[in-house]
Every structure is written in structure tokens, then in C-alpha cells.
Amino acid sequence: xxxxxxxxxQAGQLLARGTARLLAGYGFVSIEEFVPARGLRVDVIGLxxxxxxxxxxxxxxxxxxxxxxxxxxxxxxxxxFFWAVxxxxxxxxxxxxxxxxxxxxxxxxxxxxxxxxxxxxxxxKGITHKIATTAARRLHSLRDPDMGQELG
Amino acid sequence: xxxxxxxxxQAGQLLARGTARLLAGYGFVSIEEFVPARGLRVDVIGLxxxxxxxxxxxxxxxxxxxxxxxxxxxxxxxxxFFWAVxxxxxxxxxxxxxxxxxxxxxxxxxxxxxxxxxxxxxxxKGITHKIATTAARRLHSLRDPDMGQELG
Numbered sequence: 001x002x003x004x005x006x007x008x009x010q011a012g013q014l015l016a017r018g019t020a021r022l023l024a025g026y027g028f029v030s031i032e033e034f035v036p037a038r039g040l041r042v043d044v045i046g047l048x049x050x051x052x053x054x055x056x057x058x059x060x061x062x063x064x065x066x067x068x069x070x071x072x073x074x075x076x077x078x079x080x081f082f083w084a085v086x087x088x089x090x091x092x093x094x095x096x097x098x099x100x101x102x103x104x105x106x107x108x109x110x111x112x113x114x115x116x117x118x119x120x121x122x123x124x125k126g127i128t129h130k131i132a133t134t135a136a137r138r139l140h141s142l143r144d145p146d147m148g149q150e151l152g
Numbered sequence: 153x154x155x156x157x158x159x160x161x162q163a164g165q166l167l168a169r170g171t172a173r174l175l176a177g178y179g180f181v182s183i184e185e186f187v188p189a190r191g192l193r194v195d196v197i198g199l200x201x202x203x204x205x206x207x208x209x210x211x212x213x214x215x216x217x218x219x220x221x222x223x224x225x226x227x228x229x230x231x232x233f234f235w236a237v238x239x240x241x242x243x244x245x246x247x248x249x250x251x252x253x254x255x256x257x258x259x260x261x262x263x264x265x266x267x268x269x270x271x272x273x274x275x276x277k278g279i280t281h282k283i284a285t286t287a288a289r290r291l292h293s294l295r296d297p298d299m300g301q302e303l304g
Contacts, residue, residue, distance in 0.1 A: 020292055021299055029288035032295075047284055125203075125277065132199055132280055135287035136181035140172055142294060143184075147173055 006105050011060030011086075012043060014105035019044050019056050019084045022101065022108040028054065031135050036077040036127060040070060045078070047131050053077070053119060056101060058084045065093060077127060080114035158257050163212030163238075166257035168196050171208050171236045174253065174260040180206065183287050188229040188279060192222060197230070199283050205229070205271060208253060210236045217245060229279060232266035 006014060016032050023030045028046035035041050036055075044056040055078040059065040065083075075081050082099030085091060091100060091111075099114025119127070141147065158166060168184050175182045180198035187193050188207075196208040207230040211217040217235075227233050234251030237243060243252060243263075251266025271279070293299065 017296055020296065024292070024299065029285050029292065031288050031291060047281070047288065049285075051281055125280075128277075128280055128284055129199070129203055132284035132287060133181050133201075135284060135291050136183050136199065139183060139287050139291050139294075140176070140181065142291075144169055144172065147176065 009105065012058040012064070015058035015060065015084045015086065015103060015108070016044050016056075017105045018103035018108040019058065019101055021106070022103060022110070023054070023056075028052075029135075030056075031131060031138075034131065034134060036074070036130070040073055040077070042074055042077070044084070045127075045131060047128065051124060051128060052079050053124060053127055054080045054082065054114070056082045056084050056099075059089065060086070062090055062093060065089075075117065077119075077123070079118055080116055082110070082114045084108060161257065164195060164210040164216070167210035167212065167236045167238065167255060167260070168208075169257045170255035170260040171196050171210065171253055173258070174255060174262070175206070175208075180204075181287075182208075183283060183290075186283065186286060188226070188282070192225055192229070194226055194229070196236070197279075197283060199280065203276060203280060204231050205276060205279055206232045206234065206266070208234045208236050208251075211241065212238070214242055214245060217241075227269065229271075229275070231270055232268055234262070234266045236260060 020030045023046040027049045030044050030046040032044055033041060034045040042055045043058045046054040055074050057071055080099055082101050083094050084101040086104055087102060097115055100112040101108050102111050172182045175198040179201045182196050182198040184196055186197040194207045195210045198206040207226050209223055232251055234253050235246050236253040238256055239254060249267055252264040253260050254263050
């Protein structure tokens with residue numbers, strides 16, 4: 001298969017790529033650009049083998065982080081929350097009570113585990129259903145692109 | 153995007169394509185070649201907006217149907233079970249107490265609704281998690297093909 005042309009990726013997408021590889025190493029599947037609720041869009045959401053939900057926001061720069069007004073709203077949609085940044089990022093900016101992933105396009109590692117706040121069962125069920133729906137719909141639109149307009 | 157080259161599809165895959173379009177019309181997402189349990193592989197599994205699970209087996213010919221020794225094993229993994237066949241298929245072969253979809257590569261319709269046997273909640277939860285995992289993993293291997301070998 002063709003290699004990705006990483007030069008076409010934005011900085012945050014490069015971090016998301018490495019983060020997805022990291023999560024796979026933990027047995028998590030993940031999807032990018034997930035919408036847990038209207039008006040919210042997270043960079044990466046991971047689903048663990050036992051149903052754990054992790055959210056990772058990828059920040060390419062101080063300005064990128066400081067312009068994010070929405071991240072606290074993501075906490076209630078996951079068991080653990082992480083930032084993903086590159087080595088050059090000034091990580092002292094990031095709140096101590098959030099997880100920290102450092103990486104690049106090729107991989108990443110967890111430097112600080114995000115504290116756990118377990119989701120209530122109905123919300124976990126709803127998010128899992130939405131991850132299934134989002135991933136299957138994207139896969140379907142790739143498998144049958146002529147169907148795209150009907151899939152929404 | 154390029155159109156699919158349908159000439160490379162097997163007969164069952166053409167039916168699966170039309171069936172996936174049908175399911176999308178019902179608000180269901182679907183994935184193909186889903187493994188609900190070791191040793192079982194279903195042609196199409198659909199997940200509805202309220203969490204309903206439908207399984208569809210695609211049969212291209214009498215011989216294809218008669219050689220299937222496993223389909224009764226699929227019943228316990230879904231709320232409704234259907235066959236998908238084309239117009240030429242001798243549908244009197246199919247048990248009356250199963251659903252019937254008739255279609256082709258471009259679409260399909262439900263001729264007989266499969267009777268409902270509701271899954272128990274823990275099994276529904278498990279299947280939904282597995283649909284999410286399967287779809288997200290396939291999507292990831294398309295998004296990051298160089299990662300393929302680690303995804304298993």
C-alpha cells in the first residue's frame with residue numbers, strides 16, 4: 001500500500017497519527033475528529049478492550065492550546081483525558097490534573113496518565129454506540145463512495 | 153472519488169453492497185465480514201440508531217445456500233436475521249421464519265421482515281463494542297497503512 005504523504009498533514013494531524021499508534025499499543029482502537037455531543041469535536045477518542053473511553057486533544061503550539069476554550073467540556077465524555085504535544089511544546093502550560101502524551105507522527109508515549117473519572121454506564125453505552133456508528137459510516141463511505149451523499 | 157469496479161466483486165459482495173445501502177436507508181450502519189464469535193463470520197452486520205443488531209447473510213445461488221452449515225449459529229447474535237438474494241434466487245428454499253431481502257449491487261428491499269428475538273443486554277453490549285472495535289481498526293489500517301502489521 002502507498003505510504004502516507006505526511007507533508008500534507010497539519011501539525012495536529014501528525015500528533016493524532018502517532019497517538020493512534022500509541023493507543024493501539026494499549027489495545028485501544030481510536031478514531032479522529034469524533035463528535036461526542038453537538039458543538040464538541042475531539043481530536044482522538046480511544047475505546048479500550050474493556051470499554052474504557054479516553055480522549056486526547058492534540059496541541060501543536062502554545063497558541064493552539066491557549067485558543068482552546070472547549071476542552072473542559074470534553075472531560076465528562078471520557079474516563080481519562082490527555083493532551084498530546086511534541087517535544088518542543090512548553091508542557092508546563094498544561095494543567096497537572098490532565099494526562100500528557102508526547103510524540104510525533106510515528107509514535108508517542110504516555111508521560112503522565114490522565115486521572116480516572118469513570119463514566120456512568122448509560123453515557124458509556126451511548127459513546128460506544130456513537131463510536132461504532134461513526135467508524136462504520138466512515139468505512140462505508142470509503143467502501144462505497146457512490147453512496148456518500150445518502151450517508152450524511 | 154473513483155467508482156468501484158464492480159466486476160472485481162464476487163456475487164455475494166455485490167449483494168452485500170446493495171444490502172448496506174438498504175440498511176443505511178433504515179438508519180443502520182453496517183460492516184461486512186464481521187466475526188461475532190470464534191469460528192463464525194457473518195456477511196453483513198447492521199447496528200441501528202437505537203442499538204438494534206441485524207445480521208444478513210448473502211446467498212448468490214442455491215448451492216451457496218445449501219452449503220451453509222452455520223447460519224443457525226448466527227441467530228443468537230442478532231435481534232433479526234435476514235437472507236439477501238437476487239431476483240433469480242429460488243427463495244422458496246429459505247425458511248419462512250427468517251427475513252428476506254432481495255436486491256443487487258445498487259440497492260435492495262426487505263421483502264419479509266425477520267422475526268425479532270431480542271438480545272440480552274450484556275450480549276448486545278458486547279456485540280456493539282466489537283462492531284466499534286472492528287470498524288475503527290479497519291478505518292485505522294486504511295488511514296495509517298504503515299501501521300498495519302501492529303494492528304493485527
